Amino acid sequence: MxxxxxxxxxxxxxxxxxxxxxxxxxxxxxxxxxxxxxxxxxxxxxxxxxxxxxxxxxxxxxxxxxxxxxxxxxxxxxxxxxxxxxxxxxxxxxxxxxxxxxxxxxxxxxxxxxxxxxxxxxxxxxxxxxxxxxxxxxxxxxxxxxxxxxxxxxxxxxxxxxxxxxxxxxxxxxxxxxxxxxxxxxxxxxxxxxxxxxxxxxxxxxxxxxxxxxxxxxxxxxxxxxxxxxxxxxxxxxxxxxxxxxxxxxxxxxxxxxxxxxxxxxxxxxxxxxxxxxxxxxxxxxxxxxxxxxxxxxxxxxxxxxxxxxxxxxxxxxxxxxxxxxxxxxxxxxxxxDPTWEIPVAVPDVVGAMPARIDVGERNWVRSSDAAVTLTMVDDMSVGELRRVDRDDSTYVLCRVTDDEFRLVDGMCTHARVHLAGGALLASGDRCEIECPKHNARFDVRTGEATRAPGRHSLTTYRVEIAKGRVTTRFDALSE
Ligand code: FES
Known part of the structure; x- marks a missing residue:
């Protein structure tokens, strides 16, 4: 430009x-x-x-x-x-x-x-x-x-x-x-x-x-x-x-x-x-x-x-x-x-990437008999991994915290509109936090609490269940 x-x-x-x-x-x-x-x-x-x-x-x-x-x-x-x-x-x-x-x-x-x-x-x-x-x-x-x-x-x-x-x-x-x-x-x-x-x-x-x-x-x-x-x-x-x-x-x-x-x-x-x-x-x-x-x-x-x-x-x-x-x-x-002159940089012609994503929009819902949505098979995610989950106009992030603990929270940072799925899951002692990839705000994935600025408001957390090798949710909020 x-x-x-x-x-x-x-x-x-x-x-x-x-x-x-x-x-x-x-x-x-x-x-x-x-x-x-x-x-x-x-x-x-x-x-x-x-x-x-x-x-x-x-x-x-x-x-x-x-x-x-x-x-x-x-x-x-x-x-x-x-x-x-x-x-x-x-x-x-x-x-x-x-x-x-x-x-x-x-x-x-x-x-x-x-x-x-x-x-x-x-x-x-x-x-x-x-x-x-x-x-x-x-x-x-x-x-x-x-x-x-x-x-x-x-x-x-x-x-x-x-x-x-x-x-x-x-x-x-x-x-x-x-x-x-x-x-x-x-x-x-x-x-x-x-x-x-x-x-x-x-x-x-x-x-x-x-x-x-x-x-x-x-x-x-x-x-x-x-x-x-x-x-x-x-x-x-x-x-x-x-x-x-x-x-x-x-x-x-x-x-x-x-x-x-x-x-x-x-x-x-x-x-x-x-x-x-x-x-x-x-x-x-x-x-x-x-x-x-x-x-x-x-x-x-x-x-x-x-x-x-x-x-x-x-x-x-x-x-x-x-x-x-x-x-x-x-x-x-x-x-x-000539203040408009700028050093030309020859960047390789590669396509930018977004973090892995699960789309559970209405068309792609995999429903079990009790109307829960399958987000992933347990074995498809490793410990520490984050997945962006899109459902209609809402975005969440699924976190695999331990072998048998998955957490689902809002997917957008509360500082600016950035997908948390591109960030990091940081475990320390009893606490497990998701860190925003843009300015390092942090949120507790178990409570949703904003634990580091510039994250100011908490994230909503949602109930997930693990059964028969699947991680499912009905998007019931645990916290607001
Ligand atoms: S957008 Fe997340 S910390 Fe700024």
Whole structure:
């Protein structure tokens, strides 16, 4: 789809927002590649061990870098600028690597334990000057309407962007000023128009209080610096967001810069770049960015495997970070004079896939003598599998929880119109939840309760029976 104007309004409440709705780009159905459901289920598995070891390593590196920076400031004969390398490493771990932790824990996919995801998410939000609720909703929107102008608040390189401007963004000075100004505004005057567009009414108060809490924490550090008449406390808490932000920009620019706007195929507006293990640790494998957008329910550590699994349906990845930067540099140069030009991406000509589906519309009903509908033979579904069930205008999802437990619940997410059958079934302790494939909302399949935002309302659950090797239902609601 070609753009019709060269310089476009990227605000969320301007004319481009209306235009995106008119063009059918809002909350739209996106391309989803085919994948063997068994393979997808195994990739979606969560655990705590991998994320715990990566998080502990990150925190240890932060502590060591901080200690070296502190030590180098106090050594006799060392001039202040000789401490710069230690602060550079500390800043990159703080203002750069924290971004990937923020992202993965915001999705709730890093750890299996919810509390662990939340602790790291809130910590990273404070480190990065981001209001947790605002940025959660902003990122949901980024996944719903990825790089749709007027809808996505996370388009980092509105066109025209010159190479020089992109280089300036590496200092993260402008970005930091924007972040802090916005936090102060939200803490004092209230939410701005874009924030109100993103955050639903019920979460706005919380967003304001979070902004106040972060601003208060910053003021404590500023006060500490003033009381000791030294910038050193701020160099360790607060300012690393600015001087270490270059690493976040370094990774972030590779995700979408120069690629297409306003398309409904992540393969055309998102970039996967092969990176070395050190960068992948710092970035938590988000270099497999196309794969992440296609399947946000796959945790970061399984993305390389997902890339192997669906790679033939995607455009070839950029072979190195250098190759990505060359492509981006050329694109930004060209777009500085022609903002409508976009990097052409040759995607393989494959048909998108939907999850397996059972149609029990009136014509296809298989009725037993008591008017129950057979949904499946027990042996036709494996444990952990989800099947979409369509009956006239209604959609449900059938879940096989254990060998002898099947559950039937509403099939559409209560956040937006997305089929839950494309998500994941996650069992942990006594609880079994279905996770939405779009923004990772969760619902208890036994009670229907919405257990993770942005799922707000519960799902209705329906009675199923297992007899003579069949799973049947009359669609009697168990819960509303
Ligand atoms: S559509 Fe957003 S979480 Fe389901």
């Amino acid at each position: 070609a753009t019709t104007t060269s310089v476009r309004d990227h605000s969320l409440t301007g004319p481009e927002s209306t235009r995106a709705v008119e063009r059918g780009l809002v909350d739209a159905e996106w391309f989803r590649p085919g994948i063997d459901p068994v393979a997808l289920r195994s990739l979606q598995q969560r655990g705590d061990r991998r994320a715990a070891s990566d998080t502990v390593l990150w925190i240890l590196l932060l502590i060591v870098a901080a200690w070296v920076a502190w030590w180098s400031l106090g050594v006799d004969g060392i001039i202040w600028w000789q401490a710069i390398p230690a602060f550079a490493v500390y800043g990159a771990l703080y203002g750069g690597a924290a971004d990937a932790r923020w992202h993965e824990c915001g999705h709730g996919t890093a750890f299996q334990s919810r509390w662990a995801n939340d602790v790291v998410y809130y910590l990273a939000c404070v480190m990065l000057w981001r209001g947790p609720t605002l940025w959660r909703w902003s990122h949901h929107r980024h996944h719903t309407d990825t790089i749709i102008v007027g809808r996505d608040a996370e388009i980092a390189y509105p066109r025209p962007t010159s190479v020089w401007r992109a280089a300036w963004m590496f200092t993260h000075i402008e970005g930091s000023v924007r972040l802090i100004t916005r936090l102060v505004r939200h803490a004092t005057i209230g939410l701005d128009a874009d924030a109100r567009d993103l955050i639903p009414e019920h979460d706005r108060r919380r967003a304001v209080w979070e902004a106040r809490a972060i601003v208060a924490a910053m003021l404590v550090v500023v006060g500490w610096s003033l009381s000791v008449t030294s910038i050193v406390p701020l160099l360790f808490i607060g300012l690393p967001t600015v001087y270490g932000g270059w690493l976040m920009v370094f990774f972030g620019i590779t995700q979408h810069a120069g690629l297409r706007h306003d398309v409904l195929d992540h393969r055309e507006n998102t970039r996967t770049v092969l990176m070395n293990p050190v960068l992948r640790f710092l970035y938590l494998n988000m270099n497999f960015h196309v794969e992440h957008h296609l399947f946000p329910s796959v945790p970061y550590h399984a993305l390389p495997q997902l890339h192997e699994t669906i790679g033939s349906q995607l455009a070839p990845p950029l072979r190195s970070t250098w190759a990505a930067y060359r492509e981006i540099g050329r694109a930004l140069r060209r777009q500085s004079s």
